[in-house]
Amino acid sequence: MAHPATPDRLAVIGVAFEFPEADDWTALTALLRGAGHTMRPMPERRVQDTGLTPTPEDRAGGWIEDITGFDHRRFGLSRAEAELVDPRQRRMLQLAVRAIGAAGYAPAELAGTNTAVLVGGYGAPHPSLFNLLPPEEQRGGPATTGSLHAYAAGRISYHLDLRGPAQVVDTSCSSFLVALHEARWKLARGESDLALVGGYELVLGAVPRHSAAADDGLGVLSATDRCRPFDAAADGTTHGEGGGFVLVKRLADALRDGDTVHAVIRGSAVNQDAGRSTGLTAPSPLAQGEVVAAAWRDAGVTPSDIGYVEAHGTGTKIGDPIEIQGLAAAFGPDFTGVRPLSSVKANLGHLGCMASFAGLVRVLAQFRAGEVFPTAHFTEPSELLALDTTPLRVADRVEPWPATDGTRVAGLSSFGLSGTNAHLVVEQGPVPARPDDEPAAERPVVLSAPTEQGLRDQLRALRDVVAADVSGFDLAAASETLTVGREHAAHRYATAVHDGAGLLDRLDAVLHGKGAEPVKPGALVLAVGDLRDADLDALRRQALTSPRFADALAAAEAHLPSDTWNPAQRALMWLVGAQAVLAAAGVAADLVLAHGLGKAAARVAGGVPVAAELDALTEPGPAVAPRTRRRSTRRSRPGASTSSSSTSRRAARCPPCSPDAPPPWRPPRPRPCATSTSRAATSTGPRSSAAPRAAAWNSPRRPRPRNTAGRARPPLPRSPRPQRPGPPRPRSGSTTRSSPSRVMS
Numbered sequence: 001m002a003h004p005a006t007p008d009r010l011a012v013i014g015v016a017f018e019f020p021e022a023d024d025w026t027a028l029t030a031l032l033r034g035a036g037h038t039m040r041p042m043p044e045r046r047v048q049d050t051g052l053t054p055t056p057e058d059r060a061g062g063w064i065e066d067i068t069g070f071d072h073r074r075f076g077l078s079r080a081e082a083e084l085v086d087p088r089q090r091r092m093l094q095l096a097v098r099a100i101g102a103a104g105y106a107p108a109e110l111a112g113t114n115t116a117v118l119v120g121g122y123g124a125p126h127p128s129l130f131n132l133l134p135p136e137e138q139r140g141g142p143a144t145t146g147s148l149h150a151y152a153a154g155r156i157s158y159h160l161d162l163r164g165p166a167q168v169v170d171t172s173c174s175s176f177l178v179a180l181h182e183a184r185w186k187l188a189r190g191e192s193d194l195a196l197v198g199g200y201e202l203v204l205g206a207v208p209r210h211s212a213a214a215d216d217g218l219g220v221l222s223a224t225d226r227c228r229p230f231d232a233a234a235d236g237t238t239h240g241e242g243g244g245f246v247l248v249k250r251l252a253d254a255l256r257d258g259d260t261v262h263a264v265i266r267g268s269a270v271n272q273d274a275g276r277s278t279g280l281t282a283p284s285p286l287a288q289g290e291v292v293a294a295a296w297r298d299a300g301v302t303p304s305d306i307g308y309v310e311a312h313g314t315g316t317k318i319g320d321p322i323e324i325q326g327l328a329a330a331f332g333p334d335f336t337g338v339r340p341l342s343s344v345k346a347n348l349g350h351l352g353c354m355a356s357f358a359g360l361v362r363v364l365a366q367f368r369a370g371e372v373f374p375t376a377h378f379t380e381p382s383e384l385l386a387l388d389t390t391p392l393r394v395a396d397r398v399e400p401w402p403a404t405d406g407t408r409v410a411g412l413s414s415f416g417l418s419g420t421n422a423h424l425v426v427e428q429g430p431v432p433a434r435p436d437d438e439p440a441a442e443r444p445v446v447l448s449a450p451t452e453q454g455l456r457d458q459l460r461a462l463r464d465v466v467a468a469d470v471s472g473f474d475l476a477a478a479s480e481t482l483t484v485g486r487e488h489a490a491h492r493y494a495t496a497v498h499d500g501a502g503l504l505d506r507l508d509a510v511l512h513g514k515g516a517e518p519v520k521p522g523a524l525v526l527a528v529g530d531l532r533d534a535d536l537d538a539l540r541r542q543a544l545t546s547p548r549f550a551d552a553l554a555a556a557e558a559h560l561p562s563d564t565w566n567p568a569q570r571a572l573m574w575l576v577g578a579q580a581v582l583a584a585a586g587v588a589a590d591l592v593l594a595h596g597l598g599k600a601a602a603r604v605a606g607g608v609p610v611a612a613e614l615d616a617l618t619e620p621g622p623a624v625a626p627r628t629r630r631r632s633t634r635r636s637r638p639g640a641s642t643s644s645s646s647t648s649r650r651a652a653r654c655p656p657c658s659p660d661a662p663p664p665w666r667p668p669r670p671r672p673c674a675t676s677t678s679r680a681a682t683s684t685g686p687r688s689s690a691a692p693r694a695a696a697w698n699s700p701r702r703p704r705p706r707n708t709a710g711r712a713r714p715p716l717p718r719s720p721r722p723q724r725p726g727p728p729r730p731r732s733g734s735t736t737r738s739s740p741s742r743v744m745s
Contacts, residue, residue: 009250010187012248013104015245020242035347037062039062061208067091086204087129088243099244104485112161113193118179118183150168173417196245201353222237229311229346236314240350240351240358242351244357262367265426266425272287284326284419288322298425307402308339312415323415328389344361359412408428445475445495448491466500473503528592534567548581
């Protein structure tokens with residue numbers, strides 16, 4: 001695309017977050033509306049999992065309870081390798097996938113796309129997992145790559161096959177907001193089409209203590225373990241943990257593709273205190289005022305457009321008055337109104353590099369509620385603020401947030417200890433139009449989860465969403481998102497209904513034992529037979545409907561030009577492509593019955609290079625491979641011919657094997673299920689780097705547009721994390737060097 005003069009407005013289309021006691025919108029809104037907080041001693045479960053020894057001097061903080069659970073199979077990692085990956089990087093992988101799913105896309109739909117990953121630099125001065133490992137375990141390469149900050153972004157790009165820039169941005173407290181600012185420019189310059197921006201903060205190792213020897217040396221930590229921004233009793237900030245990701249896209253592209261737009265990033269600015277401050281760690285009111293004013297100019301807003309300010313608000317006696325002074329300068333002497341401000345640090349503590357992410361999520365929660373939430377721990381303003389001379393007041397109660405010209409606009413500040421300042425202007429996303437009256441067509445609804453209990457949780461969550469607005473529930477959008485915008489796990493429930501009322505009845509019936517129980521996975525048999533020939537044009541037409549079919553043809557084309565394929569080779573590629581389509585749909589066979597060319601296709605699905613099978617068919621001969629004697633079902637070689645007399649297995653056939661048949665339903669492109677129990681492997685495994693994507697039928701992809709009628713997706717339940725299978729296994733040895741990541745579900 002052409003380089004625009006200024007960055008485009010960005011749409012936030014996906015959000016995923018995890019904070020203590022609040023990892024969904026309902027829990028977070030309740031916490032913020034009630035002026036609650038998450039400060040507490042280190043949770044007992046985490047103490048047991050990590051082998052820590054509590055002391056009376058331990059600081060309270062916003063601690064995450066479980067930092068060990070991780071589904072390593074989901075990302076193709078061995079347990080041994082996953083145990084050497086820093087817990088923050090493991091959490092980032094999971095939350096990146098959640099953010100993509102929250103946008104209504106299956107992660108595989110973004111595979112191979114020009115999606116950037118920008119991560120806030122975490123940790124310092126706290127140790128990484130590498131620092132906590134015994135010396136003998138530090139010598140391995142996985143231990144090194146498991147904790148290097150650069151891999152925080154690169155790991156996500158690798159596992160999700162995202163091919164845009166992958167970078168870690170570290171400006172201390174302002175890291176996330178600076179990363180989001182950089183993402184705007186990457187999308188504006190055409191470097192990327194989407195961007196995942198986020199990160200995760202944890203305090204590993206020993207619990208921070210109140211003793212003078214364990215103090216941060218900067219005087220910013222509260223002696224009472226309570227952050228009281230702008231309050232007369234403010235004495236510093238507190239530790240907080242958590243994080244998440246946002247998936248952003250050019251606003252024009254999001255509206256074109258029918259994405260739900262949670263918020264619009266209208267403008268941003270970044271600057272540096274430099275020599276204007278009185279010290280390296282001291283803030284500058286002049287620099288802060290300038291960066292706020294610059295962001296407002298970039299967004300094209302005036303002070304009167306700003307309805308709320310989410311402040312940096314650390315609760316320090318120096319930082320808070322300086323921030324108020326800078327904001328007052330940005331509003332200017334001519335502004336006559338008064339605007340509320342607050343800081344989420346009062347609720348969650350200081351999340352370090354992800355502090356501004358927590359602030360952004362608070363702003364989004366207030367957009368959703370149409371309210372301004374109160375500031376936790378606030379009783380009266382500090383006299384040092386001199387609020388009477390400014391156009392600002394501290395939010396001290398739940399109050400309506402009136403929409404100006406149909407929308408709400410907020411300013412979000414983040415000031416790094418490094419002197420790097422950032423400010424963002426965020427506007428509430430457009431309210432989606434209610435769907436037009438349409439014929440009541442029957443539509444499928446599919447839910448899945450790794451466990452049976454997880455599936456029941458999904459059923460309850462969807463039931464609550466539908467019940468909240470039965471008549472307004474957009475079944476068409478929900479059906480599309482839940483069927484092709486999700487990776488489907490082993491435990492599934494499916495139904496077909498005409499409207500929201502019908503769906504509610506079905507869900508109530510299942511949940512209360514009046515309907516069919518969710519189907520438990522059974523054995524799946526895949527039968528792959530012979531095919532005389534397949535027209536090359538039919539192959540190419542099929543490739544246009546399925547990216548995985550196209551990938552299979554591209555790999556074969558790289559070895560042998562398609563116009564030289566003989567009938568047997570063309571037939572083989574139809575069968576290979578058909579199995580790739582099944583794998584993309586999440587179909588993993590427990591048993592493969594194959595003969596003739598079907599055996600060759602099964603071998604390719606099991607990992608044998610397609611080039612070898614094509615070469616085996618180059619000699620003149622019959623179009624159909626010679627039949628061989630059927631072998632034992634216990635033969636372990638991939639693709640071996642097998643048989644079974646069991647009547648309990650259900651047979652599943654490939655998509656239509658006739659070139660004249662209509663193209664099959666186009667599935668998403670998930671990676672093969674890591675938990676497959678198939679004895680005759682049908683997954684293709686990692687894509688070979690030698691397979692080009694430049695074949696004529698395989699043009700570069702961008703995420704498939706959704707809901708082209710302009711619908712916004714309703715909020716739908718996400719797949720839960722797998723439940724922990726048993727009690728935790730704390731590490732033995734020194735309690736202060738114990739690894740907080742060695743126990744995983």
